[in-house]
Amino acid sequence: MSAPRSECPINLTLEALGDRWSLIVVRDIMFGRFRHFRELQANSIEGIASNILADRLKRLVEAGLLTRADDPAHKQKQIYSLTEKAIQLLPLLVAMGAWGRRHMPAGRELSVRQELLEQGGPPLWDAFMDELRTLHLGAPAKGPSVLAQLQAAYEEAVATVAESARDSRETTR
Amino acid sequence: MSAPRSECPINLTLEALGDRWSLIVVRDIMFGRFRHFRELQANSIEGIASNILADRLKRLVEAGLLTRADDPAHKQKQIYSLTEKAIQLLPLLVAMGAWGRRHMPAGRELSVRQELLEQGGPPLWDAFMDELRTLHLGAPAKGPSVLAQLQAAYEEAVATVAESARDSRETTR
Numbered sequence: 001m002s003a004p005r006s007e008c009p010i011n012l013t014l015e016a017l018g019d020r021w022s023l024i025v026v027r028d029i030m031f032g033r034f035r036h037f038r039e040l041q042a043n044s045i046e047g048i049a050s051n052i053l054a055d056r057l058k059r060l061v062e063a064g065l066l067t068r069a070d071d072p073a074h075k076q077k078q079i080y081s082l083t084e085k086a087i088q089l090l091p092l093l094v095a096m097g098a099w100g101r102r103h104m105p106a107g108r109e110l111s112v113r114q115e116l117l118e119q120g121g122p123p124l125w126d127a128f129m130d131e132l133r134t135l136h137l138g139a140p141a142k143g144p145s146v147l148a149q150l151q152a153a154y155e156e157a158v159a160t161v162a163e164s165a166r167d168s169r170e171t172t173r
Numbered sequence: 174m175s176a177p178r179s180e181c182p183i184n185l186t187l188e189a190l191g192d193r194w195s196l197i198v199v200r201d202i203m204f205g206r207f208r209h210f211r212e213l214q215a216n217s218i219e220g221i222a223s224n225i226l227a228d229r230l231k232r233l234v235e236a237g238l239l240t241r242a243d244d245p246a247h248k249q250k251q252i253y254s255l256t257e258k259a260i261q262l263l264p265l266l267v268a269m270g271a272w273g274r275r276h277m278p279a280g281r282e283l284s285v286r287q288e289l290l291e292q293g294g295p296p297l298w299d300a301f302m303d304e305l306r307t308l309h310l311g312a313p314a315k316g317p318s319v320l321a322q323l324q325a326a327y328e329e330a331v332a333t334v335a336e337s338a339r340d341s342r343e344t345t346r
Contacts, residue, residue, distance in 0.1 A: 004277075004278075005218075005219035005220065006218040006219045006280075006283070007278065007279055007280030007283050008200075008218060008219075008270075008273075008279070008280070008283045009269070009270040009271075009272075009273030009274040009277065009279040009283065009284055009287050010196070010197075010200055010266055010269045010270045010273060010287075011193075011197060011200075011218075011219055011273075012273040012277035012278070012279055013269040013270070013272050013273035013277065014193035014196060014197065014269065015193065016273070016276070016277055017193075019192060020184075020187035020188065020190075023183070023187060024183075024184060024187065027181075027183055027184075045178075045179040045181060045184075046178035046179045046181075046184055047178065085276045088272060088275065088276065089272060091268050091271070091272075092265070092268040092269060092271075092272055093183055094268075095264050095265040095267075095268040096182070096183045096186040096187065096265060097181075097182040097183045097186070098182075098264070098265075099182075099186050099261060099262060099264075099265055100181075100182030100183060100184075100185040100186035100189075101182040102261065103189075103258050103261065104177075104182065104185035104186065104189055105177075105180065105185070106180055106181070106182040106185055107179075107180030107181070110179070110180050110181045110182065111182055114182050114183075
């Protein structure tokens, strides 16, 4: 990062995070559990372009938010890990999601995990951050998986939406 | 806003806010109490360029985060007001400041207000948002001014830093 324009903590955060794609990539690594370039690109719901993804991964490594290493499980693949600094972005991502859920036309399926995180509050965020430390920093596991809980709620919402779509097709038949 | 790239609430928030300058402008209106174009430009600690300021004010009005009106107190001036949607960005700005204070080289004077907001937690944010509703939306005042409290803490920090700089000059004399 070049010299910051001010030492205001809000400005420094905005300068460190860069444009919106950087946080989208952090979100996908944090919530989607995607750790490889191809996975991140193939599963991007915003359809991130590969040159943008490559550039933002590089910037995130330079900013100390990600680390990159050879993946011992997949030869010729590089695995990305969140750093402690990036894991601590969770409350900020929850605040973004909370605002988006209230003020923007957010999709039902994509909002249920956000809803759970808001309801759970700081204790659930702490448990989730501990789980991310286990997954990304090799810290010992401390409790039940928050990611599994979030994923189950998401899958249930997807199933419910699919079911009600089927019901409404049957009603209009 | 053109069609969003996804209905994820985090993505929708990032798309609505645009680049970092938009949030910097919201911050200055919210915390700095600046309501006119010239005030916002003259007091910008990041030295925002006037064309960027003009563009972001326009976008913020279009996004429903600001309203613009003739200022009854100053002929030929336009006054900007935060909308309810923008006032509800406070927790997100606090989360940004909290992260910046911990992970970036934030200045002491520019961090004390942030520190108070973190310590006060959601009850203080609610009181601050009520005060913003009074200032920007004409809602009746509900309690003592949070802005005055934040401003006093900031001025005290500025005075302390100035004093310790004077002390260290005297010591090294």
